[in-house]
Amino acid sequence: QLSNRLLKVASFIPKGAFFADIGSDHAYLPCYVCQKDNTAEAIAGEVNEGPYQSALQTVRTHDLIKKVDVRLGDGLQVIKDAEKVEHVVIAGMGGSLIETILEEGKSKLIHTKQIIAQPNIDARSVRRWLDDNGFTITNETIVEENGHVYEIMAASAGQQDKTPYQESIKERQLLFGPILLENKTNSFYNKWKHERSKLERVIMQMRQAKQKDEIKISLFEKELQWIEEELQ
Ligand code: SAM
Numbered sequence: 001q002l003s004n005r006l007l008k009v010a011s012f013i014p015k016g017a018f019f020a021d022i023g024s025d026h027a028y029l030p031c032y033v034c035q036k037d038n039t040a041e042a043i044a045g046e047v048n049e050g051p052y053q054s055a056l057q058t059v060r061t062h063d064l065i066k067k068v069d070v071r072l073g074d075g076l077q078v079i080k081d082a083e084k085v086e087h088v089v090i091a092g093m094g095g096s097l098i099e100t101i102l103e104e105g106k107s108k109l110i111h112t113k114q115i116i117a118q119p120n121i122d123a124r125s126v127r128r129w130l131d132d133n134g135f136t137i138t139n140e141t142i143v144e145e146n147g148h149v150y151e152i153m154a155a156s157a158g159q160q161d162k163t164p165y166q167e168s169i170k171e172r173q174l175l176f177g178p179i180l181l182e183n184k185t186n187s188f189y190n191k192w193k194h195e196r197s198k199l200e201r202v203i204m205q206m207r208q209a210k211q212k213d214e215i216k217i218s219l220f221e222k223e224l225q226w227i228e229e230e231l232q
Contacts, residue, residue: 002029003145004143004145005092005143005145005150005152006029006032006091008118008150008152009029009089009091009116009118010029010033012114012116012139012152013033013040013089015037015039015040016037016039016040017033017040017086017087018040018041018042018083018086019033019041019042019043019086019087019088019089020042020043020045020078020079020085020087020088021042021043021044021045021089021091022045022076022088022089022090022101023045023046023047023090023091023101024045024046024051024055024070025051025054025055025092026051026055026057026058027044027056027058027059027068027070029089030043030044030064031062031064034064034067034068035062035064038067040067041068041069042067042069043068043069043070043078043083044059044068044069044070044071045071045073045075045076045078045079046070046071046073047073047074047075049072052070052072055070074104075100075104075105076088076102076104076105076109077105079105081108083111084111085108085111086111086112086113086114087112087115087116088109088112088114088116089115089116089117090102090115090116090117090118091116091117091152092118093120094119094120094121094122095119095120095121095122095123095124095125095126096122096125098125098126098129099125099128099129102115102129102133106133109157112157113157114154114155114156114157115130115135115154116152116153116154116155117130117152117153118150118151118152118153123153124174124175127173127174127177127178128174130155131163131165134157134158134160135155135156135157136155136156136159136162136163136164137154137155137164137177137179138154138155138156138159138162139153139179140152140153140177140179140180141180142177142180142187142188142191143187144187144190149187149190149191151177151180153177164178164179165178175223175226176188176192176226176230181230184230189231192227192230192231195227196227196231199220199223199224199227200224203217203220203221203224
């Protein structure tokens with residue numbers, strides 16, 4: 001059984017999709033999707049030999065060699081130029097790594113209709129990259145599992161008229177998630193209570209430091225204030 005987190009990610013992949021799962025590790029996600037939907041096909045990309053071998057193993061065990069193509073390579077480089085991969089999944093990594101993978105592999109995204117991302121931390125970097133590169137967030141969800149809170153976002157290409165951002169509060173929306181902000185769930189509150197404590201500690205330490213970075217402190221204080229406001 002797939003984790004709740006990956007089940008949510010899978011729920012954004014439409015029937016019959018040809019998709020790439022970058023950083024697939026055991027290839028649990030593509031195997032699950034392709035087993036449930038025999039019209040779906042996937043590329044499972046891995047940069048590390050160990051996870052690549054695990055992915056091959058899972059694919060063989062589930063007899064999905066014709067459906068899930070496991071490839072060793074960095075980020076989006078596993079996608080061939082002529083391949084019409086319409087959905088790209090990048091899950092279970094930090095936001096800045098996801099951002100780097102997207103930025104470095106931009107040329108492979110010409111046929112991409114949807115990017116599904118699940119950053120473990122720093123979702124803001126991913127939202128910013130998506131917004132700067134013509135992908136509009138159409139869906140966001142937040143799930144809790146084993147004491148962790150995960151944000152999952154789906155963004156579509158070329159729907160700039162549907163942008164969920166409002167210029168005056170855009171920075172706030174990038175931090176919390178434009179759609180998550182509209183419908184705050186218990187998991188949202190749990191995540192941001194936790195982030196509040198972390199940020200309070202960081203600010204306290206920064207204030208006690210010999211050399212104070214006042215600009216950074218005031219930036220963090222502004223963020224803390226946003227968190228306080230959203231938690232009310
Ligand atoms: N996507 C799976 C999930 O959400 O459960 C696995 C997440 S696992 C924590 C992250 C995986 O990303 C690791 O297996 C790692 O080898 C892989 N990875 C890290 N950087 C990568 C890159 N630049 N290209 C492809 N895979 C990468």
